[in-house]
Amino acid sequence: MLMCRDLAEIASDYIDGELSARQNLPVKMHLTMCQDCRTFIGNLRASTRLMQAHSSGHPDEELLRRIDARISEALKTRRTRDNDGE
Amino acid sequence: MVMSVREDSEERLITLLKAQDDQAFHEAVSTYTPGMLAVARFYLDPSTAEEVVQDCWVTVVDAIQKFEGRSGLKTWLHRIVANRCKNKLRAGKREVATDFSEVLEPELAKRFNSARRWDVPPKLRFHESADTLMENGALSDCLDKHLSALPETQRSALMLYEAHQHQSEDVCNILDVSASNLRVLLHRARQKIFLMVETFQETGEC
Ligand SMILES: [Zn+2]
Numbered sequence: 001m002l003m004c005r006d007l008a009e010i011a012s013d014y015i016d017g018e019l020s021a022r023q024n025l026p027v028k029m030h031l032t033m034c035q036d037c038r039t040f041i042g043n044l045r046a047s048t049r050l051m052q053a054h055s056s057g058h059p060d061e062e063l064l065r066r067i068d069a070r071i072s073e074a075l076k077t078r079r080t081r082d083n084d085g086e
Numbered sequence: 087m088v089m090s091v092r093e094d095s096e097e098r099l100i101t102l103l104k105a106q107d108d109q110a111f112h113e114a115v116s117t118y119t120p121g122m123l124a125v126a127r128f129y130l131d132p133s134t135a136e137e138v139v140q141d142c143w144v145t146v147v148d149a150i151q152k153f154e155g156r157s158g159l160k161t162w163l164h165r166i167v168a169n170r171c172k173n174k175l176r177a178g179k180r181e182v183a184t185d186f187s188e189v190l191e192p193e194l195a196k197r198f199n200s201a202r203r204w205d206v207p208p209k210l211r212f213h214e215s216a217d218t219l220m221e222n223g224a225l226s227d228c229l230d231k232h233l234s235a236l237p238e239t240q241r242s243a244l245m246l247y248e249a250h251q252h253q254s255e256d257v258c259n260i261l262d263v264s265a266s267n268l269r270v271l272l273h274r275a276r277q278k279i280f281l282m283v284e285t286f287q288e289t290g291e292c
Contacts, residue, residue: 003202009189012273016252036207046212046219047279052248053220054229063123063136064115067143071111074147078106 002026007037011044096159103150115143118160122167128245129171131234138174142166172260175242186270191277210287225283228292232282236275239263243271244279 007030013019014027031038102110119139126135145166153162188195197206212219220226233241239261246257247268258268286292 004204005190005195005198005202008194008198012276013269016272018269036204039208039211043208043210043212043284044276044280047283048248048276049215050219050229050283051233051244051276051279053217054226054233063140064119067115067119067140068112070140070144071115071147072108074144075106075108075111078147 002030004030004034004037007031007034008040011041015041015045015048097155100150100153100155100159103146104153106147111147114159118163119143121160122163125164125167126171128248129168129175129242130245131236131241132230133234134174135171138170139167142170175238175260186267189270189273191274191281193281194277208284210284212283212287219283224290224292225286228282228286229279231292232278236278240271240275240278243268244275247272 007014007027010019010023010027014024019027031041099110099114103114122139122142123135126138129135130138142163146163149166153159157165197204199205236244242261243257243263246260247254254265254268258265261268261271263271282292
């Protein structure tokens, strides 16, 4: 019989739909009976979505200013080099 | 075919970039950095991603001279970022040795008893949506910190898997791991994020 720990071990495969129909069935049965594992799966799913939301962030002004500053410097170097007739 | 105003203005922008115009670079940076950052973040932790994007822009100052416009400027910039990230990943690969024999994080494994039932079950349900949760700046900072602390291959596995629309094969190729090892990396990274969010919800601390 599939126990809580077994389910925790294959939780990501379950979430990603990587389990075969045969493997899926005992997980689904366990989840109908076990509130704790339902919570676990729900929270693991939420963590995954959280990570996705987090990774699509926008740059802050500070970063853009730093990039501008570095580009100005690089441009200056390049102009000097060009003028020296490289 | 619609030749848009945008294409015209892109051409104009490229000409100015080639002429080393400061203002044009300023314009390009604010237009294209968000996309470049999104690409880098698929591969790397947030702070390394920012570093890579900065470095790429410096490279662009010289490289733009050879830009022939066969692809759009945005595509070209994204390609530069992706290549640099991949090199960085390859260089750092040796750093991590994940124990592929153990599927559960030790921290989580401790929470089951010998009968393989929950001893310390997950207490809270994350009710809010991901977007609502992310509006909490403290949680966002905490996530940043934990993502940076993940072993490089675990973090890359997680980010790449999402970025490549769950195409495991692509991710396995980039990371040079087997499909089953990728599953372990993914799962362990997710458990760590889960544990982090749980602690944060419970104690308000990171
Ligand atoms: Zn259970």
